[in-house]
Structure formats: structure tokens, C-alpha cells
Amino acid sequence: MGLASTQQELSVSDAEIIARIYSGDEGAMALLYDRYSNIVYAVALRVLSDGSAAEDILQDVFMQLWRNPQAFNASRGSLATWLAVIARNRAIDQLRKKRPEVEAAETVILVDPELESAADRSRAIEKVRAVLAGMPGEQRAALEMAFFEGLTHVEIARKTGQPLGTVKTRIRSGLLAVRKAFAV
Amino acid sequence: MSAHEQFADDLALYALGSLEGSERQALQAHLAQCAACRRELQQLCSDMGLLGLATMGPVPPVTARARMLSSLANEPRVRTVRKRSPSWWLLAPMAAAIVLAAISIVLWRQNNALRQDLAQQLKQSGENRAEVERAREVLALLSAPDAIRVTLVATNAKPQPQGKAIYRPQTGSLVFLASNFAPLPPEKAYELWLLPTSGAAPIPVGVFKPDSRGSASVLMPSLPKDLQAKAFAITIEPETGSSTPTMPIILAGGR
Numbered sequence: 001m002g003l004a005s006t007q008q009e010l011s012v013s014d015a016e017i018i019a020r021i022y023s024g025d026e027g028a029m030a031l032l033y034d035r036y037s038n039i040v041y042a043v044a045l046r047v048l049s050d051g052s053a054a055e056d057i058l059q060d061v062f063m064q065l066w067r068n069p070q071a072f073n074a075s076r077g078s079l080a081t082w083l084a085v086i087a088r089n090r091a092i093d094q095l096r097k098k099r100p101e102v103e104a105a106e107t108v109i110l111v112d113p114e115l116e117s118a119a120d121r122s123r124a125i126e127k128v129r130a131v132l133a134g135m136p137g138e139q140r141a142a143l144e145m146a147f148f149e150g151l152t153h154v155e156i157a158r159k160t161g162q163p164l165g166t167v168k169t170r171i172r173s174g175l176l177a178v179r180k181a182f183a184v
Numbered sequence: 185m186s187a188h189e190q191f192a193d194d195l196a197l198y199a200l201g202s203l204e205g206s207e208r209q210a211l212q213a214h215l216a217q218c219a220a221c222r223r224e225l226q227q228l229c230s231d232m233g234l235l236g237l238a239t240m241g242p243v244p245p246v247t248a249r250a251r252m253l254s255s256l257a258n259e260p261r262v263r264t265v266r267k268r269s270p271s272w273w274l275l276a277p278m279a280a281a282i283v284l285a286a287i288s289i290v291l292w293r294q295n296n297a298l299r300q301d302l303a304q305q306l307k308q309s310g311e312n313r314a315e316v317e318r319a320r321e322v323l324a325l326l327s328a329p330d331a332i333r334v335t336l337v338a339t340n341a342k343p344q345p346q347g348k349a350i351y352r353p354q355t356g357s358l359v360f361l362a363s364n365f366a367p368l369p370p371e372k373a374y375e376l377w378l379l380p381t382s383g384a385a386p387i388p389v390g391v392f393k394p395d396s397r398g399s400a401s402v403l404m405p406s407l408p409k410d411l412q413a414k415a416f417a418i419t420i421e422p423e424t425g426s427s428t429p430t431m432p433i434i435l436a437g438g439r
Contacts, residue, residue, distance in 0.1 A: 026253065026256045026257065029252070029253070029256055030249070030253060033249055033252055033253075034249075037243075037244050037248070037249070038240060038242075038243050038244070039236065039237065039239075039240060041242060041243065041244040041248070042236075042239040042240050042241060042242050042243075043236045043239050045239070045242050046239040051245070054244070055244055055245065055248050055251075058244055058248055058252070059248070059251060059252055059255065062252050063252070063255055063256075063259070066256055066259070067259070077226075077229075077230060077233075078233075080233065080237075081229075081230055081232075081233020081234055081236070081237075082233060083233075084232070084233040084234075084235075084236030084237060085229055085232050085233045085236065087236070088232065088236055089201065092201065121237065121240070124234065124237050125237045125238065125240045128234055128235060128237050128238040129238050132235075132238055143235070146197075146200050146202060147200060147232065147235055147236075148239075150200075150201070150202070151202070152197070152202035152203075152204065153197055153202055165193075168193035168194070168196075168197060169193055171193070171196050171197065171200070172192060172193045172195075172196035172197075172228075174235075175196055175199075175228055175231040175232065175235065176231070178231045178234050178235050179227065179230070179231045179234075182234060
């Protein structure tokens with residue numbers, strides 16, 4: 001990414017980009033892609049372990065936003081985390097070949113750290129990785145199996161031999177640990 | 185944690201899409217009624233989004249960007265209209281605008297009605313004012329001491345005292361004009377009487393003194409309404425007037 005495009009990316013907020021997408025501006029989609037395609041692709045690749053399949057998810061997610069920008073509610077969260085969740089859910093659906101459990105429009109991100117600049121995203125990535133690295137191994141494994149592999153708590157309990165209630169609590173506690181790391 | 189503790193773990197599983205069967209249905213039923221748990225679900229979605237950032241590193245092939253932009257160009261898109269969730273804070277300005285519009289219409293209508301009323305009143309007032317002005321001019325003319333009063337009589341006749349009463353019983357209105365009246369001593373005055381049709385006692389109408397040319401008038405004295413008169417008469421009385429006529433009658437005239 002060149003200097004000019006970097007400056008252009010920084011000068012336009014997510015809200016402006018979404019507003020331009022509403023009006024059918026293809027250039028806004030290019031800006032959006034440059035800003036968030038890495039997140040969408042990385043999440044999908046992590047779930048699917050297949051570059052080609054991850055690229056398909058990438059296309060799907062962006063085309064979905066292009067066709068239906070109303071699915072994202074800018075007043076209730078950041079585009080970065082919303083796209084990450086949408087990408088994860090799409091990829092899990094692909095992995096498990098099942099209908100989406102949670103539709104895109106239902107996926108509402110409540111409170112997010114600032115993620116519109118590349119620097120903000122880098123800091124957030126480091127923070128999340130630090131949280132995961134600091135978790136007990138069994139908890140991190142349960143969380144990753146639930147999030148990246150789309151396994152149910154029943155499947156995780158069976159796979160790990162852990163009590164069902166323990167698995168449930170570990171998954172939730174894992175998500176709360178991420179939240180806590182970003183709490184002001 | 186503001187959500188209900190018994191649903192706390194299930195909320196996380198639901199956000200991840202791994203809650204199934206009766207547990208899923210029970211949670212959905214609860215979410216429909218519990219704002220705190222809906223908020224916690226949203227928070228968990230946010231947590232998931234942040235967790236997804238941990239995967240950052242791999243980048244999509246450079247051809248993926250051109251592919252997406254090509255897909256956009258190939259997909260004709262109808263301009264969408266923003267649809268927002270009908271939160272109260274979005275509906276509030278809309279409701280306020282509707283109420284204001286309704287109030288404006290009512291006020292506009294009232295204003296128009298008032299404007300029409302006012303125009304009507306002004307028109308009426310203008311007409312009334314013109315009538316009053318005309319009446320005032322008539323009365324001023326009749327009562328003006330410098331107005332020229334000429335009584336026309338036969339050319340060979342000597343001018344005689346004359347009185348003209350214009351009376352309207354329905355309103356009790358009366359105008360009396362006198363001419364060629366002889367002057368009186370200072371303590372005396374002429375008095376005009378109304379003789380009722382009913383035969384009741386004469387009613388004093390008013391006292392007057394002629395000017396140097398023998399002219400005088402009695403304008404709009406206070407008389408009861410609907411008092412039918414068979415005749416009018418004039419006597420000479422003390423200048424303060426009398427309650428009963430003092431004979432003789434100087435002038436009289438009937439209908």
C-alpha cells in the first residue's frame with residue numbers, strides 16, 4: 001500500500017465509507033477492502049485452513065455488505081469486529097455445511113476499541129494475542145475449538161474429556177478475558 | 185455482569201452458534217424478554233470480533249481485490265435506502281416532527297380562521313365606524329349653534345314657531361328640532377312631552393332653550409323602548425324641567 005492510499009485510508013472514517021456504500025459508491029468498497037480484507041481473510045483462513053476457500057469467504061462477506069449495507073449498524077459497533085464475526089460465522093458454516101446459526105443482521109457489536117487505523121489494529125492484535133497467551137492451556141483450547149473450529153460445547157467436552165459445565169464456563173470466561181483486556 | 189447468571193454460559197455458546205435444541209429455545213425465549221441479556225449477547229459478539237483479530241497475519245492474494253471490484257461492477261445495484269432499527273431515540277425526533285406538523289396545521293387553520301374573522305371584524309368595524317361617523321356628523325349638524333336653520337313658509341306668512349319630532353318607538357330614539365321659538369327668561373325653558381297612546385300621563389322628553397335665532401334641538405334623549413306616542417307637546421317650565429306639564433301647551437302635534 002502506497003503513501004497516497006494510506007493517507008486516503010486514514011482520512012475517511014468507517015461511517016463515511018458505509019454512507020458511500022449506501023449510495024452505491026464502488027470506490028468506497030475499494031477503501032473498505034483495503035482497510036479490512038486482511039482481517040476477514042485471516043479469520044476465514046484460520047477456520048478453513050484453505051486459502052482458496054478463505055478467499056471465497058472474503059468475496060462473500062464484502063459482496064454481502066455491498067448488497068445489504070443495512071446489515072451493519074454503524075451506531076452500535078465497529079466495522080472491524082463486525083466483519084471479523086461475520087467472516088468467522090461464514091467460515092464455520094462452510095466448515096460444518098450447515099445453515100447460519102446467527103444471521104449477519106443479528107450480529108451486533110456493542111462496544112469496541114478504536115480500530116479504524118492500522119496502528120490501532122496492530123495494538124489490538126497484540127493485546128488479544130497476549131490474552132490468549134496468558135490463558136490456561138485448557139481454557140485457550142476450549143475457546144479456540146469453539147471459535148475457530150465451530151465445535152459445540154458437547155463436542156468439546158467429548159473431545160477433551162472435560163465436564164460439560166466446565167467447558168461452557170471456560171468458553172465464556174475466555175471471551176470475558178478478551179473483554180477485560182480492552183476495558184478502559 | 186448484568187445478565188442473568190443462569191443464562192451466562194449459554195449466552196456465550198449462543199453467540200458462538202453452538203447452543204442447540206431446548207437450551208437454545210429457552211434462551212431465545214428469555215432474550216425476547218430480557219434487555220440485559222440481549223446487551224450481554226451483543227457484548228459477547230464484540231468479544232468474538234476482538235478474538236478474531238488474533239488471526240491477523242496472512243493476507244489475501246493480490247488478485248482477490250480485483251476479483252471483488254469486478255464482482256461489484258457486474259452486479260447492478262439498486263440504491264438502497266437506509267433502514268435503521270426503530271430505536272426510541274430515532275423515532276422520537278420523527279414523532280416530534282409529526283406532532284409539530286399536526287400542531288402547525290391546527291395553528292395554521294386557527295390562524296387562517298382568526299385572520300378571516302379579523303378581516304370580517306375590520307370590515308364590520310370599518311362599516312360601523314363609517315355609520316357612527318355619519319351619525320355623528322348628522323348630530324353635530326343638528327346641534328351646531330352656527331348651523332343655518334331656515335324654515336320655509338308661504339311667502340306672505342310670518343314665520344311661526346315650529347317643532348319637528350322624529351321618533352322611533354322600537355328603540356326609543358328621538359330627534360327634535362325647533363325653530364322660530366321666542367326667547368324665554370333665564371329661569372325658564374321649553375320642555376318637550378311625549379303623550380303616550382295608552383293615555384298615561386305625559387312623559388318629559390327634555391328641556392331646551394332656543395338660541396338667538398329661535399332654533400333649538402333635543403337629540404336622542406333617554407326614553408324607554410316600545411313606548412307608543414300619540415302626540416308630542418311643548419310647554420314652558422322652569423329651566424330644570426318639570427315632571428308634569430305646566431299649562432298652557434305652546435305647541436302640539438299628533439300622528
